Amino acid sequence: MSLEEPEPDAPATVEEQSADELAELLGDHVIGREEHLNAPGYVVRPDEVQAVLSTLKEDAGYDHLSCVTAQEYEDRYESIYHLKKYDDPTQEVSVVVPADRENPVSQSGEAVFRTADWHEREAYDLVGIEYDDHPDLRRILLPETWQGHPLAEDYEQDRPQVVPLREHANPLQEDHRSEQDTDTMYLNIGPHHPATHGVLHLKTVLDGEQVADVESDIGYLHRCEEQICQNGTYRHQIMPYPDRWDYISAGLLNEWAYARAAEDMADIDVPEYAQVIRTMGAELCRIAAHMLAVGTFALDVYGDFTAIFMYAIRDREKAQNILEDLTGQRLMFNYFRLGGVVWDLPEPREEFFEKTRDFLEDLPEALEEYHDLISSNEILQMRTIDTGVLPPEVAKSYGATGPVARGSGVDYDLRRDDPYGYYDELDWDVVTEDGCDNYSRLLVRLREVEESAKIIEQCIDLLEDWPEEDRTIQANVPRTLKPDDDTEIYRAVEGAKGELGIYMRSDGTDKPARFKIRSPCFSNLQTLPEMAEGEYVPDLIAALGSLDIVLGEVDR
Amino acid sequence: MTGAVPLQQGMLPDTIANLLGLDAFGIAGDVVAALLGAFLIANFLLINTAFAGPWAKRKITAAFTDRIAVNRIGPFGLFVIVADAVRLLSKELIVPEGADRPAWDLGPLLIPFSALLGFAVIPMGSGLQLADPETGLAFAFAASSIASLGLIMMGYASNNKYSLLGGLRAVASNIAYEIPLIVTGVSVVLFTGTLQMSEIVAAQEATFVSIAGIAIPQWFAFVNPFAFALFVVANVAEVGRNPFDIPEAPTEIVAGYQTEYSSVYFVLIYLGEFIHIFLGGAIAATLFLGGPAGPGPAALGIVWFTAKIWAFFLLTQWLRSAVPRLRVDQFIEIGWKGMLVLSFANLVLTAVIVGVLTTL
Numbered sequence: 047m048s049l050e051e052p053e054p055d056a057p058a059t060v061e062e063q064s065a066d067e068l069a070e071l072l073g074d075h076v077i078g079r080e081e082h083l084n085a086p087g088y089v090v091r092p093d094e095v096q097a098v099l100s101t102l103k104e105d106a107g108y109d110h111l112s113c114v115t116a117q118e119y120e121d122r123y124e125s126i127y128h129l130k131k132y133d134d135p136t137q138e139v140s141v142v143v144p145a146d147r148e149n150p151v152s153q154s155g156e157a158v159f160r161t162a163d164w165h166e167r168e169a170y171d172l173v174g175i176e177y178d179d180h181p182d183l184r185r186i187l188l189p190e191t192w193q194g195h196p197l198a199e200d201y202e203q204d205r206p207q208v209v210p211l212r213e214h215a216n217p218l219q220e221d222h223r224s225e226q227d228t229d230t231m232y233l234n235i236g237p238h239h240p241a242t243h244g245v246l247h248l249k250t251v252l253d254g255e256q257v258a259d260v261e262s263d264i265g266y267l268h269r270c271e272e273q274i275c276q277n278g279t280y281r282h283q284i285m286p287y288p289d290r291w292d293y294i295s296a297g298l299l300n301e302w303a304y305a306r307a308a309e310d311m312a313d314i315d316v317p318e319y320a321q322v323i324r325t326m327g328a329e330l331c332r333i334a335a336h337m338l339a340v341g342t343f344a345l346d347v348y349g350d351f352t353a354i355f356m357y358a359i360r361d362r363e364k365a366q367n368i369l370e371d372l373t374g375q376r377l378m379f380n381y382f383r384l385g386g387v388v389w390d391l392p393e394p395r396e397e398f399f400e401k402t403r404d405f406l407e408d409l410p411e412a413l414e415e416y417h418d419l420i421s422s423n424e425i426l427q428m429r430t431i432d433t434g435v436l437p438p439e440v441a442k443s444y445g446a447t448g449p450v451a452r453g454s455g456v457d458y459d460l461r462r463d464d465p466y467g468y469y470d471e472l473d474w475d476v477v478t479e480d481g482c483d484n485y486s487r488l489l490v491r492l493r494e495v496e497e498s499a500k501i502i503e504q505c506i507d508l509l510e511d512w513p514e515e516d517r518t519i520q521a522n523v524p525r526t527l528k529p530d531d532d533t534e535i536y537r538a539v540e541g542a543k544g545e546l547g548i549y550m551r552s553d554g555t556d557k558p559a560r561f562k563i564r565s566p567c568f569s570n571l572q573t574l575p576e577m578a579e580g581e582y583v584p585d586l587i588a589a590l591g592s593l594d595i596v597l598g599e600v601d602r
Numbered sequence: 603m604t605g606a607v608p609l610q611q612g613m614l615p616d617t618i619a620n621l622l623g624l625d626a627f628g629i630a631g632d633v634v635a636a637l638l639g640a641f642l643i644a645n646f647l648l649i650n651t652a653f654a655g656p657w658a659k660r661k662i663t664a665a666f667t668d669r670i671a672v673n674r675i676g677p678f679g680l681f682v683i684v685a686d687a688v689r690l691l692s693k694e695l696i697v698p699e700g701a702d703r704p705a706w707d708l709g710p711l712l713i714p715f716s717a718l719l720g721f722a723v724i725p726m727g728s729g730l731q732l733a734d735p736e737t738g739l740a741f742a743f744a745a746s747s748i749a750s751l752g753l754i755m756m757g758y759a760s761n762n763k764y765s766l767l768g769g770l771r772a773v774a775s776n777i778a779y780e781i782p783l784i785v786t787g788v789s790v791v792l793f794t795g796t797l798q799m800s801e802i803v804a805a806q807e808a809t810f811v812s813i814a815g816i817a818i819p820q821w822f823a824f825v826n827p828f829a830f831a832l833f834v835v836a837n838v839a840e841v842g843r844n845p846f847d848i849p850e851a852p853t854e855i856v857a858g859y860q861t862e863y864s865s866v867y868f869v870l871i872y873l874g875e876f877i878h879i880f881l882g883g884a885i886a887a888t889l890f891l892g893g894p895a896g897p898g899p900a901a902l903g904i905v906w907f908t909a910k911i912w913a914f915f916l917l918t919q920w921l922r923s924a925v926p927r928l929r930v931d932q933f934i935e936i937g938w939k940g941m942l943v944l945s946f947a948n949l950v951l952t953a954v955i956v957g958v959l960t961t962l
Contacts, residue, residue: 233763241853255767255930346853348844348926356667425845425926583767584854584929 062137063106071105072098078142083310083535085138087126092145093178095153099127099141103158107131108139110458111159111445112538113564115549116169118199123150123175127162128536128549128564132442132456135464135545140536145175154180161445164572172197172272187265187601197273197560230258237266241346241587244597248574250586257578257586262571267601275561280308280527281384284561289378291563292599295334295366296542298327298373301382306466307537307548308384312527317518318468319509320386325468326402326505327372327381329498330365333409335542336491336498337362339449339594343488344420346591347429347584354419361412364405371398384527386520391509402506406499416492421485430485434577434589437482444576445569448544449494450593453487455480460540472504484585487592526556536564543567543594563602567595614639614732639732644718646730650908651876654915656686662916666923695865702759709759709859710867712752713874720745720881725799727894727903738799739791739889743784746840746881749874750776753849756871757859768858771930772842772849778937779839779846782945786833789945789952790822790889803893823890829948830890834917836941837882839933841875843918845925848933876915883914 065086069076072088075098080087090098102108108129115126127141145152154177155162166177167186174195177183185192189209194201235241235248242248245266251259271287278284288300302324309316316324341358348354366376371392373381381388392398420426436446441454451458459476461469477493479486531554538547544566553559570593577593578586615635618624622638624631657672657680664671672679697706722745723738725731735741750773757769791797794805810820823830839846850858860871887893887910894903928936 231763240856344926353667353923356669360668419924420926423926425928428932429926429929582929582931584851584927587854 087140092152099158114165115562116173117560271602297379303546334365343591385523433585434484454482484592662919693865700761706759709756710870716748717877739797760862782941783836785945806892844922883911
């Protein structure tokens with residue numbers, strides 16, 4: 047396959063612009079400057095968003111629109127475009143777009159970054175900013191008939207929302223294609239369907255068995271996670287919730303996203319010992335999450351609860367048992383605290399180390415079995431190679447991250463590119479595959495399990511030899527955290543599915559004024575039409591499986 | 603089957619008539635004897651299905667996938683068969699809005715009917731054969747093909763797009779794989795020179811080769827293993843099992859043609875599918891594995907026959923656990939471009955060989 051090779055030493059060669067150079071580049075577009083903890087912020091006029099974003103993308107190399115945060119101030123609305131570089135995500139810039147309080151209209155960035163489509167729809171849905179020039183500005187998480195925008199200041203929480211059965215009894219019935227075009231069939235895949243991995247609704251138009259058009263309808267599992275976090279205090283009340291975003295055993299990875307953002311915001315240093323424990327726990331979670339991803343992908347392609355699914359569950363169970371020993375929980379770990387972890391490794395430590403080592407020892411054999419059963423199976427290869435193709439440029443435009451991006455040859459992993467925890471001290475590799483197809487995404491996950499095992503092994507070695515008197519599991523963190531007024535931060539970690547980012551703005555109280563979750567699944571799911579259109583229904587299902595979405599994280 | 607084909611000696615209805623003294627009642631006695639025989643055979647199959655469906659299928663799949671499966675109700679969980687029967691029959695029968703009623707109801711009845719009908723001509727050993735017409739093999743294939751009609755009726759009458767897709771897939775797959783199946787079957791007929799099932803079995807009794815004193819019978823699976831392999835593959839497709847379970851494909855089209863069926867109809871469909879697997883195994887056994895032949899006295903025929911159809915059932919379950927499903931276009935392509943060509947090649951080659959052998 048002649049797809050472009052990722053540059054081997056990309057981060058070193060990326061040209062970095064200073065804040066002033068960027069300001070010069072943007073010239074008159076900039077009407078003000080802001081300082082976010084993670085990046086310089088440039089305030090631009092609401093009708094010049096496209097010009098600014100395309101200048102930053104074309105001339106300065108900011109090719110990753112990580113997230114769009116919308117919020118309401120007393121005097122204005124504001125959209126923040128968090129931009130990064132795929133080659134070096136530590137280079138960040140925030141484009142701050144204020145919009146009028148009375149008539150919040152702002153130009154859409156969709157023409158520059160396709161991922162802005164969904165992000166702006168969410169901003170419109172929850173906050174109420176209208177995006178000019180947006181191709182399809184509808185509500186995305188809430189039903190069309192919802193009154194008001196829940197994260198806006200004047201939203202009445204107590205007002206009952208009447209979502210009449212009449213309008214929602216069968217929103218699926220409408221077959222809007224039948225009149226002009228009698229060769230196609232409109233098919234609802236989901237919200238309840240064996241292969242949607244949760245409540246996802248795919249509005250599919252079929253031409254025979256081929257997919258002519260597919261549109262994802264999300265929001266069935268929207269639980270107001272952002273608002274819940276805005277109602278909790280930084281110190282203790284937010285940490286339990288990240289477990290519930292990507293609940294497929296990626297709990298610690300999610301907790302780390304919040305921990306990282308909050309610790310950077312409040313300037314907390316985490317003791318090294320705790321960092322090692324965090325790294326080990328997070329990688330165990332990644333193994334468990336990838337096992338399930340591989341198992342369910344096989345399920346989508348194989349068809350029944352077959353051997354490979356059960357084997358994957360069997361091995362995931364071992365990781366889950368170790369996590370249970372470590373955290374006391376199997377699903378909602380709630381193990382991280384700001385400044386460290388809640389408790390040390392379980393006693394007796396030797397038993398825990400032995401159990402973990404046994405797991406790591408058995409893992410290569412289990413992976414061998416997976417390779418026998420899935421990746422080297424001819425039928426599976428027939429089914430997955432060259433189907434669900436996602437070219438790297440398209441993946442970048444949609445803000446795809448994690449195994450989805452790495453399966454398209456985009457060499458992007460925050461653990462290496464924007465190091466946190468103990469990752470930069472350890473010896474491991476970022477896995478990429480250049481096939482851009484369903485098969486590559488499967489291989490990436492299988493190989494990442496091996497890398498995670500390497501990381502865990504090194505962590506175990508470190509923890510075993512850690513002198514007893516240095517085992518500090520938590521830094522000294524004040525009982526109440528009140529970051530300075532108007533501190534803003536956007537921080538991301540490498541979750542199981544990709545870049546999991548948190549944006550927080552403080553208003554001087556002990557609760558965040560705005561808490562925005564950048565979910566990797568949300569951005570990854572946007573690529574589905576690109577992969578599936580023109581393919582057969584089974585390949586649509588396989589492509590969906592290879593994206594490995596968790597609706598809890600898509601809908602939040 | 604009593605009208606056109608007179609009852610032959612040694613057929614099951616005959617035996618029953620003799621035992622009960624029904625001969626004296628003329629044609630009425632024949633009818634009663636035939637019905638009793640059919641009742642016996644059908645019950646034998648239903649009992650096999652009762653073991654296969656709620657119990658063996660679970661146990662086999664569990665063994666393949668590292669689980670335990672039913673083990674709480676009765677010894678080895680066997681009473682789950684009773685529990686499941688009660689459970690399934692007591693469920694609500696949900697009739698979808700807009701279902702095309704007579705067709706929607708007839709579909710699930712046709713499927714077990716067609717599979718059972720096919721068993722009318724199968725020599726099951728120990729004297730268990732209802733009828734032995736000269737066109738036996740053609741009858742078995744024809745009877746099992748009636749199921750396709752049921753599938754498309756179910757798919758079309760359910761008023762559900764998934765059912766429709768499933769029904770269309772079922773028809774496409776049946777057409778694509780029935781031709782190679784029958785053409786491969788015909789290559790056996792070239793050896794035997796007859797379609798009569800008992801003759802086909804008899805033709806396989808002779809010794810093929812003798813190795814170290816052990817006589818290997820002239821089963822066509824040994825004579826022409828290539829045809830046997832083709833036949834088994836086409837058969838798996840014909841009964842719609844993995845990797846060819848395209849018509850049901852749970853992760854793609856929910857459950858295909860049976861999406862809208864619940865309760866008794868659900869039971870009937872599954873009953874039909876299991877008997878179909880057994881019928882597929884029975885035809886394969888008759889054509890290629892010497893029918894009820896096996897070591898020991900001839901009275902053990904039924905035991906060997908049952909073992910052979912269960913072996914085919916086991917194979918389908920094994921495939922189900924371990925082999926991924928093909929995509930619908932690949933599946934059809936393999937059928938038309940692979941299986942069909944191979945089966946005709948096999949037929950021509952067999953014809954030439956048989957022709958040469960007979961002229962020598």
